[in-house]
Amino acid sequence: MVSTIVLYYVSTVGGILLIHRHLPYPLLLVSTLLMFMGVIGCYGHGFLFSVIFALKWLLPLQLLSLVCFVALTPEGDKGPVQPKYRVKIPLRNGSLIMDNIRRGISIIGSAGSGKTESVVYSLLKHFEKHHFCGVIHDYKHFEITEMAYTLFKDPKIPFHIISFDDIHKRVNPIAPRYLEDEESVNEISRVLLENLLEQKESIASGPSKFFNDAVEGLLGGMIWKLKTAHPKYCTLPHLIALYQCSDAETLIDWLSSDFTAKAMADAFISGIGSERQTAGVRSTLSNALKKISTKRIFMALSADDVPLDINHPDHPSAVAVVN
Known part of the structure; x- marks a missing residue:
């Protein structure tokens, strides 16, 4: 009997940890599974048996799920991540999902390994789709800007290019x-x-x-x-x-x-x-x-053609600064 109880709790605790670590809406998902287990376990039994069953087998797991939710969810990131902060990058076999890009992204690879084509381009497509404003530092002399220029066509997010070689627009930081x-x-x-x-x-x-x-x-x-x-x-x-x-x-x-x-x-x-x-x-x-x-x-730098308050709620914009 004791071994059965230990096996039950060890297996269910492991399952709850996996759910909280890898699946969206973990608290709701675990609660639904425990309710389903309660319905199956108490079907055909009386009220007293159902109460004892819930206190013995289900309530501890629900409390453990709540503790996991609080412990494993970063501060300021409680609840599900909004779709605009979840990036899906296509791979040869399947896709790579970044759950929350607000935590930061680091791309490391040797020259010519495909960082720009495989990762940067997918990120730019995601940013354009969800109307992100921001600054692009084009360290590759217009290569990244050319990619972004074809993507950012939404008039709600104007796209500006700042270059000190091939001058497209002028900017005045002390306007x-x-x-x-x-x-x-x-x-x-x-x-x-x-x-x-x-x-x-x-x-x-x-x-x-x-x-x-x-x-x-x-x-x-x-x-x-x-x-x-x-x-x-x-x-x-x-x-x-x-x-x-x-x-x-x-x-x-x-x-x-x-x-x-x-x-x-x-x-x-x-x-x-x-x-x-x-x-x-x-x-x-x-x-x-x-x-x-x-x-x-x-x-x-002679005129104020490009607005630098790019995240202004009334007129957001995207700016590419070319080396």
Whole structure:
């Protein structure tokens, strides 16, 4: 009798774990199976026998199923996964199903192994089918963009191409509509400098930290001044040309005409009496901006043709950035 009970619980527990691990709607499925077992086991018996049968054979398994559901379901992912987050990739024999792409996908393979054709293309088809917005980093010089361009034909999700070689559309990362307040200007100034100088804020220390902060303030002050006084010309090419064609005194007079811009660039303005400090700030910013001071990049960054708020609920879009 004891061996029968142990065998019953071991086999059913194993089955419940498999259901929760591999099948959708596991809690509902286990509950349905236990109800079916109860109907079969109690058929033709009285009420008291049915209660004892349920307490002895079914209720422990239902509690175990509930524990498995709580333990095996990741936080924030309770319940069934929505179809748009389940990707089915066709294989030679059958298909590969990714249950929840929100957890992230990593594709590892050697050059020429078929990563783009077999996996990336299937993912792009799925994203287009379910109207995903997003950014595509085309590191293969238009190969991925050509695939995506033929797929993203839905007018609800416009498809934009940003390339600094073959220019299709222009983009303006400092357009006034993205700069709601001083905090947003400070943030975009910091991001621009970290990427152009190829260093993180945590790396800078001592004198370099001071110069980086002063450069960030100067860049932020110039962006704010363009945003408020000359919104039509608030682009990186105009900012770079203005900076390169102005001496320190002219730049300070221009920034000082706006209270907020002057406050942002105060470290640079206050150091005008020290030629070494002024030269250090200007040279640091010049070294950063020279990396994007080319005719092609100027053209690509000269207008606001591509909306960068790609996940905006009113006008979502897909953007391909080509190396």
